[in-house]
Every structure is written in structure tokens, then in C-alpha cells.
Amino acid sequence: MTAARAAGRTALYVVLVAGAVTCLLPIFWQVRSSLMTLVDVFKFPPLFWATHTRWDNYAQAMSSSPFLLYFRNTLIVVVPTVLATLVTSSMSAYGFARFRFPGRGFWFSMVLGAIILPPAVVLIPQFILWSRLHLVNTFYPLIIPFWFGGGAFNVFLLRQFFMTIPRDFDDAARIDGARYFRIYWQILVPFIQPALIAVGLFQFFFQWNDFFGPLIYLDSPNLYTLALGLSHFIGSYSTQWNILMAAAVIVVIPPIIVFFVGQRYFVEGVTLTGIKM
Amino acid sequence: MESPVLHRRAHGREALIGYLFASPVILGLVIWVMAPMVGSLLISFTDWNVLTAPRWLGLRNYVNLFTSDLFFGKSLLVTAYYVVLNTAATFVYSLAVALLLNQKVKGQGVFRSIFYLPAIVPIVASSALWLWLFNPDFGLYNQILLGVGLKKSLWLAGPSTVVPSLVIMSVWGGAGNTIVIFLAALQGVPRPLLEAVEIDGGNWWHKFWAVTWPMISPVTFFNIVVGLINSFQIFVQSYVMTSGGPNNGSLFYVYLMYREGFERNNMGHAAALSWILFLMVSALGLILFRWSREWVHYEGAAG
Numbered sequence: 001m002t003a004a005r006a007a008g009r010t011a012l013y014v015v016l017v018a019g020a021v022t023c024l025l026p027i028f029w030q031v032r033s034s035l036m037t038l039v040d041v042f043k044f045p046p047l048f049w050a051t052h053t054r055w056d057n058y059a060q061a062m063s064s065s066p067f068l069l070y071f072r073n074t075l076i077v078v079v080p081t082v083l084a085t086l087v088t089s090s091m092s093a094y095g096f097a098r099f100r101f102p103g104r105g106f107w108f109s110m111v112l113g114a115i116i117l118p119p120a121v122v123l124i125p126q127f128i129l130w131s132r133l134h135l136v137n138t139f140y141p142l143i144i145p146f147w148f149g150g151g152a153f154n155v156f157l158l159r160q161f162f163m164t165i166p167r168d169f170d171d172a173a174r175i176d177g178a179r180y181f182r183i184y185w186q187i188l189v190p191f192i193q194p195a196l197i198a199v200g201l202f203q204f205f206f207q208w209n210d211f212f213g214p215l216i217y218l219d220s221p222n223l224y225t226l227a228l229g230l231s232h233f234i235g236s237y238s239t240q241w242n243i244l245m246a247a248a249v250i251v252v253i254p255p256i257i258v259f260f261v262g263q264r265y266f267v268e269g270v271t272l273t274g275i276k277m
Numbered sequence: 278m279e280s281p282v283l284h285r286r287a288h289g290r291e292a293l294i295g296y297l298f299a300s301p302v303i304l305g306l307v308i309w310v311m312a313p314m315v316g317s318l319l320i321s322f323t324d325w326n327v328l329t330a331p332r333w334l335g336l337r338n339y340v341n342l343f344t345s346d347l348f349f350g351k352s353l354l355v356t357a358y359y360v361v362l363n364t365a366a367t368f369v370y371s372l373a374v375a376l377l378l379n380q381k382v383k384g385q386g387v388f389r390s391i392f393y394l395p396a397i398v399p400i401v402a403s404s405a406l407w408l409w410l411f412n413p414d415f416g417l418y419n420q421i422l423l424g425v426g427l428k429k430s431l432w433l434a435g436p437s438t439v440v441p442s443l444v445i446m447s448v449w450g451g452a453g454n455t456i457v458i459f460l461a462a463l464q465g466v467p468r469p470l471l472e473a474v475e476i477d478g479g480n481w482w483h484k485f486w487a488v489t490w491p492m493i494s495p496v497t498f499f500n501i502v503v504g505l506i507n508s509f510q511i512f513v514q515s516y517v518m519t520s521g522g523p524n525n526g527s528l529f530y531v532y533l534m535y536r537e538g539f540e541r542n543n544m545g546h547a548a549a550l551s552w553i554l555f556l557m558v559s560a561l562g563l564i565l566f567r568w569s570r571e572w573v574h575y576e577g578a579a580g
Contacts, residue, residue: 002501012377012380012382013382015377016377016378016382016388018390019374019377020391020392021393023392023395024391024394024447025396025417026395026403026406026407026410026417026449027394027395027398027406029406029408029409029410029417030406033409034532041415042415043421044415046417046420046421046422051405088301088302088305089301089302091298091299091301091318092298092300092302093297094298095295095296095297095298095299095300096295096299098295098297098298099291099292099294099295099299100291100292100295101286101291101292101293101295101296101299103291103526104295104299107299107302107303107306110310110311111302111306114306114310116502116506116553116558116562117310117555117558118506118510118531118554118558119510120510120512120531120551120554121313121314121317121551121552121554121555121558122309122313122314122317122532122551122552123311123534123538123551124311124313124317124320124538124544124547124548125313125314125316125317125320125548126309126313126315126318127538127539128316128327128544129313130318131327145305145309147301147304148301148302148305148306148309149301149302149307150301151304152302152306155302162531175451180294180298184298184384193576200521201412205397207492208399209399209400211400211401211512211517212512212513215516216539217353221410224496225516226399227399227400227401227402228401230401230405231401231516231517234401234404234408234517238408241409241415244286244405244409245405245409246404247401247405248405248406251399251401251402252397252399252402255397255398255399255469256394256397259394259397263390267393267457268390270453270457270458271457271458271460271461
């Protein structure tokens, strides 16, 4: 290796490490501030770490807002929507990938159109519908729509995956007497399992982070999700940065755990979404 | 020999089963997309606060938006500014990081996870965090600026700095997906093609411009479309961090719509805003797809 190349490699690592540090700095600052006294937080020049690590901030955050309740509410929304998405998006995708029916082209182009449709466009009539049904201030408006395909993008993505499976598999099963539902459920779904896991993970993160839906549909504080609860917390703790950062850490921990557990599928899934389009 | 009647019956059956399987999303499109689109259009012709009966206004909401609503024009401007700046910044940053990571870097997976990690932080939590980082008096970034001898910035509190500040936050939190997708595309660029350029005496720029760029162009296009569409929907930052300020400097479009519809109960006005959003996004989509034909190179496509 020439000296110039070695210098190039070193520069490459320096830039990458600098980038990684810049990326992690906000998260480090969040954790660091969450463990400080208010006096430490406001010191100048800033302290690198707390003079006394103060875990009590977490207890204080938990006692001033019912984060466990918010956590439970979030799960009540997230679990059924993820389930709904997995079942109905894969069913719909199978329908589009394997059957010819009149209007298929039209409906598929509608699916594609719905992908780029900003949800805000259809928000007002949807809200009015839910309020006419007297279901505003319940979890239903946040869950039920996902039983209808679980999002156009997911239907599209899974359809692309079904298309890559040779039809011979279906035909062989059909000769064995398997019906369409069994072909879908026992033969094709196992093939697209990695894609399904990715779709499930995306939906989990989307729901966990969703703020707009809960903001519009949930009024009672005892129904708040973590995202909505934290936003109210921000309003009342905007000067006690240590407590606020502790609350933010509490909200971040569950998705971080899910990310590290499902990382492999996640990276694969993100990759596939970009490549399959 | 197959009987045509049987054949047709088989087709009818196949079609029915196809419809049954596809029915969740078809019903979903009708109930949650198409009907609301029509509903939204009808509501946009009325004056309606939901509690009392709607009053028919014809096109008045639209006329008002373009003639007397000062917020509408301002909101279009700041949203366009944010959309362009954010898409461009995310694009450049992600492609640069992906190109660096693609240089057979040791610990590529670890770096990739680190650059991805901010995307996992829920947007409300990162709003809280960046409020703190951007705090003009005690925030980390002003302390760094002071530390290296520069002047403090107002960040979110400055009418001219609020959008660039939100872009910094958004590049941090939003580039993860784009980086991972670019990296995968770069890894799919065939080595023999790159080596051919090398043999011909080409440098890294020739390799990038003659091989890599056309090979990854479908993914580039995907990332730009997703970037634009997502940027258009910015809302949480306005709501949680800035309340659309200062001086309406972050009065983003969806936030304006929310404010009209859900804080002021002007459903007609908000519905008109939502239809204009729809028309804008559709036009943008059309322009993008036209434009893509000029430079996006699909494997195996004619031309």
C-alpha cells in the first residue's frame, strides 16, 4: 500500500468517526442531562458528566406523569395494528400478485397513488366520520383503519415479494389439493417471512412514534400514548431539562430495544424497500 | 380439450377469490381514501364548525386563501423552503455517508447502526431533546459555538434560523433509512464495471460519474421522492417545538391545516387547504416521474 493510500484510509476513518460522534452526541447529551441536578445542567462551561449521578430524575419523571399507563395505552394501540397490518397487507398482496380479476389494474394504481397521498389530505372527513360514530376519544380510530390493508406501501411491498416466488410452488400445491387459503398461508407466507418481519417492525416504529393520530383522537389524559403524554410533559417541564430528558429517555428505551433485537431484519427490510420500488 | 364454458367459470371463480383476498385494501381505499377525498372536496365548499349545520360557500374558501389569508402564502413559502433544503441536505449527507461506508470499511455494520440509531428516536422525544440542544442560553450547540469563539445563534428562536435548525435536526433523525438504502445500492454496483474504468485510467470521479451514479439512479430517485413527500408532512416540530413561530417562520402547511381545522374549527377552510395539498403533491409526483425518465436508468429497460 502506498503512503498516499494509507493517508487516504486514515482520513476516511477520521471522517467516519467524527461523523459517528456527531451522530451520537445528541443522544449522549440526553442521557447525560437526564442524570444531573439542575445546577449541573446549567453550568458553563458545560460538564461532561454529572458531579453526582442523579437517578432520582427518573423517579420524579415517572411520578409526575403516568408513563406506565401511557406505555400500556401505546401497546393497546401498537399490538393490534401490527397484527392487522401483517394479516391484511399480506392477504391483499397475495390477491394482487396471484389472481386476475376485472379492475385489478385500476385498484393497483390506486394502491400506488395512496402511497404518496399525504394522510393530512383525508384527515378531516375521517375525523368527522369517527366523531359521528361517537368513537372519538377511544383507541378505535387508531386501530381499525389498519385492518384494511395496513397501509398501501406495505401491500405494494409484499406484492413485489410474492411476485418473485415461482408459480410452480402454487401449482404443485394445487395438485396436492391445497385450497387458495392454504397455498397463501402454508406455502407462500413462509417464503416472504423476512419481508413480513420487516413490515411488522416498520409498523411497530410508525405506531410507536405516531403523534398526529393520538393528538387528534385522544382527549382524556388516561388514554394518552407515550408520544402524546411526552408532548404534554414538554409543555410543563420546559425549564427542568434534567427531568424532561429523563422522560424522553424513558420513551426512547423500548424502540431502541426492539431495534437491537430486530436489527438484522430491519436493515434488510429498509434495504428491500428501496430496491423493490 | 378444455371447454370454453368451464374455462370461463374457472376464471370467474379465480376473479372472485382474487377479489376476496384483495378486499381488505380495496375496501380500505374506498372507505379511508376515496370517500374522504370526495368528502373533503365537499366540505371545502362550505363554512362548517362541525357543531352547527354547514353553510354552502362555493369557491369562497379557495378565493379567500389566495386573496386574504396571509398565513397561507407564508406557510407555502416556509414549507417549500423546508422541503427543498431538507431533501437536498438529507440527500447529500446520506449519499456521502454511504459512499464512505462503502469503501470496505472495518466495522461497517457498527457504523451503519450508529448512523441509523437517531432514526429510532420517536419524533416527540427528539423534539424534547433538540429543544434542549438548541436552547439559546444553556443549549449544547451555543456552548460549542461560544467555546470555539463564535457568536451564539438563536436557532429555533430566530425567524431566519428556525428552518435551517429544523433541517439539521431532521437530517440527524431522518437520514438513517436513506443511508441504508444507498449503501445497499452501492454494494450492488458490479465490480467489473468499476474495474474497467480503472483499467482505462479513470479516477474515482470517472468511476462515480460513469458507473456508480447511473447504476444507483433508481434508488436515488426513490430516495428523492420519499424525501420530498416526507418533508411535506412536517408537523410535530411545529406543534411541539415552535408553535409555528417565530414570526410564523415555521408555520408549516400541515400545521396550518391542523390549526384551522382542529383549533379554530374551520373545517371548510382546512378542507380547502387539504385539497390544495393533494393537488400540489400530485403535481409534484407527475413532474418527478416525467423528470425521472431523463436520468433514471432502469436495468433491462429500453433506451
